[in-house]
Amino acid sequence: MSTSRATMIEFDNVHKYYGDYHALRGISARINGGEFFSLLGPSGCGKTTLLRTIAGFEDISSGAVMIDGRHMENVPANKRPTNMVFQSYAIFPHLSVAENVGFGLRRDPRSRAEKARAVEEALEMVGLKGYGARAAHALSGGQRQRVALARALILKPKVLLLDEPLSALDRKIREQMQVELIKLQREVGITFVLVTHDQEEALVMSDRIAVMFEGEIAQLADPETLYRRPNSRRVAEFIGVMNFLPCQVTGEAGGHIQLEVAGLGQVEIEPAQAPGVTRGGPASVGMRPETLTILYEGQQAGGREAPGVVEEVVYYGDMTYYDVRLDGLDHSVRISMRNVFGRPVLDIGTRTRVAWSPGALVLFR
Ligand SMILES: Nc1ncnc2c1ncn2[C@@H]1O[C@H](COP(=O)(O)OP(=O)(O)OP(=O)(O)O)[C@@H](O)[C@H]1O
Ligand SMILES: [Mg+2]
Incomplete structure (x- = not known):
């Protein structure tokens, strides 16, 4: 559960056009610090686009995105306090697990030994203690996704952005990873923003959920409110x-x-x-x-x-x-x-x- 209640991310009337296509249609919302927040909606409703506006991978057409009280206009992706984990775990198969996890520390001024310790800690967080020397290609899908998580967490972002990180995993492992992700988020206290089109996953994992249709937020509420008091027939039909x-x-x-x-x-x-x-x-x-x-x-x-x-x-x-x-x-x-x-x-x-x-x-x- 959230520890810090201050606003971490704020969308103020965000619009995004791809040519004439109006992909985000006036998104306004606040995500709290330490919150597990999900963007839920059918394919094509704009979840990934909205997530990418936080990361700085996508320019917005109008409106504003703020992170931790700072305007993100003109702040490039690599200068934002965010990190992203993708659906297809983009890890380097020819590197070892430890090299993958430590990849983002290449320019970190700490000593080799200190960095190695940070890598070990990150691996332990995701349940891969002792896997550092293993070749990344010799891992299962679930293990690769853990490596991707560890690689993001080691940089200690204020916000971790997760775009359908579990959708490639089979049901049993996905459910196990869901529980582990919740625990991990509680431990590290980082704000998690998860994109999913799986309503059950969103209900299980989130403090709050924004349900999106066609570039708009139809309802933003905690799981129980969404389920018991959906504000429209469409939301009611989408959830359960x-x-x-x-x-x-x-x-x-x-x-x-x-x-x-x-x-x-x-x-x-x-x-x-x-x-x-x-x-x-x-x-x-x-x-x-x-x-x-x-x-x-x-x-x-x-x-x-x-x-x-x-x-x-x-x-x-x-x-x-x-x-x-x-x-x-x-x-x-x-x-x-x-x-x-x-x-x-x-x-x-x-x-x-x-x-x-x-x-x-x-x-x-
Ligand atoms: N680079 C782009 N150029 C043009 N249109 C785009 C671009 N990226 C996304 N879109 C369109 O914007 C809409 C929203 O796309 P987005 O990827 O955000 O959807 P999504 O909710 O993440 O869907 P999914 O669940 O399938 O991943 C879609 O109609 C998509 O075709
Ligand atoms: Mg998407």
């Missing part, structure tokens, strides 16, 4: 699974918003559950699969419940996903249930009751 039910906004009373929702009936929600919805009329409500619960015989809802029929069952071992068509709805909703020892998985066609809670709904236009 969301069920949408058509509804009508019928009125407002006592600070609550009143809805008539297909399959659920009349519902009252809080204004905080309706970001950006100000008027009555047609809208839709979103519900995450884990906020819905299948009720077994004799079980009470404790809140509201709706009847329906199981249309699809996907068994994952620890979890089962059910698609249930609620009465009065022309499509099914997805429900995730943790499997419990001794409780049967329901068959397709089973009539069931579904518990749901008004507090878990989010309203979208």
Whole structure:
């Protein structure tokens, strides 16, 4: 978690054009010192471009980028307090691991012995203690990415920029590296800015996330807020699974918003559950699969419940996903249930009751 709260990076209305193509469309945001910050969005939305404006690899067309209180206009990449780790670990295969890690220290005035110690320390940080003499080409993908990390960290940047650093790794190693990166970031306290198009990776790793679409930040928030209170249908669809039910906004009373929702009936929600919805009329409500619960015989809802029929069952071992068509709805909703020892998985066609809670709904236009 972050130790220092002062602003480390500030974007002030940043625009970037490639010819006529408007790649960044008025980005304004602050990244705190010591924060693990992610840029998340689909391919082509401008994540790498924004990251490169921090590094100084990309000139901006208008606006300003500040790092640690300093304007970066006219500050070349090699004079910025940043370092970048790329997706394709650009290490030198013909050099040893230690030579790769120490590469950036070529012009450092410290003695050979001191530099060797710094290399050892950096290797230890990334879990490669004792690998210094190994030829870099004789490493696995995960190990090469660690070398690239060590090479960036040894220069002690204030900001480490990571452009999809884990995307070339297979799932198991990627998940292991995610945990190691979080630990490492906490240890060194450096500001990390990670680019990823993997929403799960962003949720797992980040203090805060900026979700980008088409050169704009659609929402900037901590993982839980993004997941529970997405501010638009598009953000909701991009992060995790969301069920949408058509509804009508019928009125407002006592600070609550009143809805008539297909399959659920009349519902009252809080204004905080309706970001950006100000008027009555047609809208839709979103519900995450884990906020819905299948009720077994004799079980009470404790809140509201709706009847329906199981249309699809996907068994994952620890979890089962059910698609249930609620009465009065022309499509099914997805429900995730943790499997419990001794409780049967329901068959397709089973009539069931579904518990749901008004507090878990989010309203979208
Ligand atoms: N040098 C360039 N010249 C012209 N257009 C470019 C250039 N670099 C990027 N673009 C365009 O700008 C947009 C944003 O590119 P960017 O690389 O930032 O996307 P991204 O979000 O990192 O995508 P991905 O997830 O695929 O890496 C894309 O439409 C891309 O084609
Ligand atoms: Mg990219």
